[in-house]
Amino acid sequence: MPTAKSSQAKKPVRRRWSKLKKVEIEELFSRFEQQRPDPKGELDYSNAYTLLVAVVLSAQATDVGVNKATGPLFAIADSPEKMVALGEDTVRDYIKTIGLYRNKAKNVILLSQKLIDEFGSEVPADRDALVSLPGVGRKTANVVLNIFFGQSTIAVDTHIFRLSNRVGLAPGKNVDDVELALDKIIPPAFKRHSHHWLILHGRYICKARKPDCKKCIIADLCKFKEKTYSVPAPIVELSSYENKQQKPTA
Ligand code: SF4
Numbered sequence: 001m002p003t004a005k006s007s008q009a010k011k012p013v014r015r016r017w018s019k020l021k022k023v024e025i026e027e028l029f030s031r032f033e034q035q036r037p038d039p040k041g042e043l044d045y046s047n048a049y050t051l052l053v054a055v056v057l058s059a060q061a062t063d064v065g066v067n068k069a070t071g072p073l074f075a076i077a078d079s080p081e082k083m084v085a086l087g088e089d090t091v092r093d094y095i096k097t098i099g100l101y102r103n104k105a106k107n108v109i110l111l112s113q114k115l116i117d118e119f120g121s122e123v124p125a126d127r128d129a130l131v132s133l134p135g136v137g138r139k140t141a142n143v144v145l146n147i148f149f150g151q152s153t154i155a156v157d158t159h160i161f162r163l164s165n166r167v168g169l170a171p172g173k174n175v176d177d178v179e180l181a182l183d184k185i186i187p188p189a190f191k192r193h194s195h196h197w198l199i200l201h202g203r204y205i206c207k208a209r210k211p212d213c214k215k216c217i218i219a220d221l222c223k224f225k226e227k228t229y230s231v232p233a234p235i236v237e238l239s240s241y242e243n244k245q246q247k248p249t250a
Contacts, residue, residue, distance in 0.1 A: 017184045019168030019223045028169070029190035031217050032197035034235045039196035041147050043067065048123035048148045049115070050074045052130075053083070053108055055140045061098045069095045080112035080121050107135025125149040139175070142195075152191035154182050159202025160195070166206060168223030 018025060042063040045051035058066045073094040077083040092105035111133040115121055124130055130141035142155035156175040164170040170181035186194050205212050213219050213229035220232045
């Protein structure tokens with residue numbers, strides 16, 4: 001017969017998904033929505049295939065750096081067939097300004113060949129199928145599913161990981177933990193664009209070394225002990241044109 005103490009010990013500990021209250025989470029995302037009603041990613045692409053390649057190339061690289069390399073590359077190869085015809089050496093030459101370019105060139109050719117062989121040259125709108133492609137992990141798959149296929153996926157990159165922990169929005173020890181917490185706490189109405197809102201806020205305002213708390217529209221909601229300001233900045237709607245003018249810091 002279990003004692004009162006032992007049955008208490010077995011009680012599962014319920015995880016608290018956010019340090020913010022439900023009403024604060026709603027408020028936070030409604031401000032992001034007001035600021036950027038139609039947020040866009042900053043990688044250049046013309047179809048699902050070029051988006052997939054651009055996202056694969058963007059690992060540990062800036063979007064600006066990737067766009068510089070993919071502009072000329074996609075002008076001559078915007079389909080798996082054209083990319084395979086170019087060959088690994090030529091692809092490597094086009095992307096040599098991007099970090100890890102040797103491995104990335106190899107993966108671009110391998111994933112293109114696999115798309116031709118197994119997916120009728122189409123990019124699949126399915127996470128399991130996407131992660132079966134060389135060089136495509138869960139994060140890359142989530143970005144493609146969100147941006148191109150309009151799915152409410154969240155790809156936790158360095159900005160989202162930092163922001164989720166700092167603000168207390170969805171604390172977690174690793175990216176999977178944070179992704180799970182974000183999935184639990186973000187209200188359905190805000191899920192589709194939350195990925196972009198969080199990335200852009202992390203990239204331009206809540207920067208890694210020096211968060212710009214004075215310009216932060218969620219300063220009053222943020223639970224970061226070292227924040228330098230607690231008064232929210234006025235919400236100014238940013239068009240995607242204005243977004244492009246800001247310098248990336250990643
Ligand atoms: S108040 Fe500062 S630390 Fe908090 S989210 Fe805004 S910029 Fe980041």
